Amino acid sequence: MSADTTPQSGSTEHARKTGPLAGMRVLELAQIMAGPTCGMLLADMGADVIKIEKLPGGDDSRGYREPRLRGVSAPYLVMNRNKRGMALNLKTEEGKAVLRHMVKSADVLLENYRHDTLEKMGLGYEALKAINPGLIYAAISGYGRTGPYRDKGGFDLIAQGFAGLMSITGEPDRPPVKTGNSVADICAGILAATGVSAAYAHKLKTGEGQIVETSLMDAALQQTFWQAASYFATGESPGPTGSAHLLSAPYQAFQTADGWINIGGANQSNWERIVGVLGEPQWLQDPRFETNTARMENLSALTALMSALLAAHDSAYWLAQFDAAGVPAGPVHTIGQALSHPQTLARGMVVEVDHPSLGPMQAVGCPIHFSETPTQIDRAAPDLGQHTREVLQEYGYTEAAIADLFTAGAVA
Numbered sequence: 001m002s003a004d005t006t007p008q009s010g011s012t013e014h015a016r017k018t019g020p021l022a023g024m025r026v027l028e029l030a031q032i033m034a035g036p037t038c039g040m041l042l043a044d045m046g047a048d049v050i051k052i053e054k055l056p057g058g059d060d061s062r063g064y065r066e067p068r069l070r071g072v073s074a075p076y077l078v079m080n081r082n083k084r085g086m087a088l089n090l091k092t093e094e095g096k097a098v099l100r101h102m103v104k105s106a107d108v109l110l111e112n113y114r115h116d117t118l119e120k121m122g123l124g125y126e127a128l129k130a131i132n133p134g135l136i137y138a139a140i141s142g143y144g145r146t147g148p149y150r151d152k153g154g155f156d157l158i159a160q161g162f163a164g165l166m167s168i169t170g171e172p173d174r175p176p177v178k179t180g181n182s183v184a185d186i187c188a189g190i191l192a193a194t195g196v197s198a199a200y201a202h203k204l205k206t207g208e209g210q211i212v213e214t215s216l217m218d219a220a221l222q223q224t225f226w227q228a229a230s231y232f233a234t235g236e237s238p239g240p241t242g243s244a245h246l247l248s249a250p251y252q253a254f255q256t257a258d259g260w261i262n263i264g265g266a267n268q269s270n271w272e273r274i275v276g277v278l279g280e281p282q283w284l285q286d287p288r289f290e291t292n293t294a295r296m297e298n299l300s301a302l303t304a305l306m307s308a309l310l311a312a313h314d315s316a317y318w319l320a321q322f323d324a325a326g327v328p329a330g331p332v333h334t335i336g337q338a339l340s341h342p343q344t345l346a347r348g349m350v351v352e353v354d355h356p357s358l359g360p361m362q363a364v365g366c367p368i369h370f371s372e373t374p375t376q377i378d379r380a381a382p383d384l385g386q387h388t389r390e391v392l393q394e395y396g397y398t399e400a401a402i403a404d405l406f407t408a409g410a411v412a
Contacts, residue, residue, distance in 0.1 A: 019046020020373040024200060026108040027052055028083065031059040033156070033182055034140045034216060035112035036079040037189025042196060043082035044366040044375045050391055051080060051382065052099070055089035055412055058384040070358050077381045081353055081363050085382025086391045087412040090121060094410035102395060103128050103135060107203070108196055112140040114153045125211050135209040136199045140188050144215040154216050159184035163220030164237070168227055171242045188219035249295040250274065253332055254307055258314040264328035268292065273325045278309050355380035385412040
């Protein structure tokens with residue numbers, strides 16, 4: 001590249017203008033779910049997130065066959081809203097040079113490669129720190145950057161099994177079951193976003209960058225608080241309890257005449273209210289049910305008695321009765337019912353964005369709400385390389401230099 005085409009630092013012309021993280025620039029070298037979850041949260045909160053996809057192919061989630069929205073992977077679309085996108089071939093020296101230049105003015109680099117992958121390419125934290133000492137290097141991996149498993153890859157399923165989640169999920173005396181959602185992936189992304197935000201606050205005060213790292217294993221283990229407390233106290237590993245609680249009763253799903261509802265009797269006051277709704281005041285003096293400890297010891301009997309009564313009326317009837325009595329209770333929704341419920345819509349948890357080629361599409365909203373610096377979801381997930389030229393121009397690349405990068409296969 002000749003001297004007159006030497007790129008300059010990235011401009012802020014296209015930076016997000018709203019949200020508490022407005023002004024933060026993030027380079028996202030991540031794919032599928034954990035890393036993109038982190039990038040999406042940061043983008044929702046105002047960061048200018050540039051998703052840098054690999055060549056060839058881009059984010060692996062683009063290849064998911066179903067479900068697809070007019071031919072485009074729906075999982076990719078959901079996980080990558082509010083980001084700009086460019087495609088970069090880091091197997092070429094030209095592609096590496098572009099990334100190194102972009103790092104100079106970045107606040108955060110986010111990656112979820114296997115440990116040491118970027119180090120082997122000369123793009124690890126120490127190399128990039130030499131370019132930008134204030135860089136926050138956020139890494140999500142299967143097992144973390146330390147320990148005997150640091151070099152192993154991982155997926156959500158593997159992390160759930162490793163962390164014991166599959167041993168406590170499902171019904172007793174049944175095969176291991178994973179959670180219906182990708183809990184390790186999603187929570188790892190949330191933890192990374194939390195860490196990045198804290199590191200950014202530190203950087204604003206000191207100018208100092210650092211590594212922020214978590215793993216699918218860490219995120220899955222964090223979900224075992226109650227079960228870990230039981231193990232630490234007794235030395236015994238708890239097993240699955242279905243929808244019931246490990247420590248409180250009644251606290252589970254019950255079948256009604258037309259479906260299922262959840263009832264939360266997590267303390268003695270709620271238990272007394274439940275007894276009042278069910279019209280069984282004698283249960284308050286029944287030694288099997290007088291205390292939470294007794295109810296846990298006699299859970300099968302309690303569940304059978306409550307189930308027989310609850311089967312007499314439909315869910316709407318019982319929910320109205322429990323609501324009137326101040327008992328925490330709620331429906332067991334399908335995903336469609338949950339996403340179309342008035343409370344969901346009132347919270348802005350379903351949003352619509354316009355995709356440049358697909359038109360209007362829906363997505364799950366941001367679950368964090370700010371009074372003074374509101375989040376904004378106004379950009380659909382990018383097509384592969386949609387903003388490559390725009391981003392390169394921001395970083396000072398001339399049209400001739402950009403053309404050379406395309407010709408070399410470094411960008412797309």
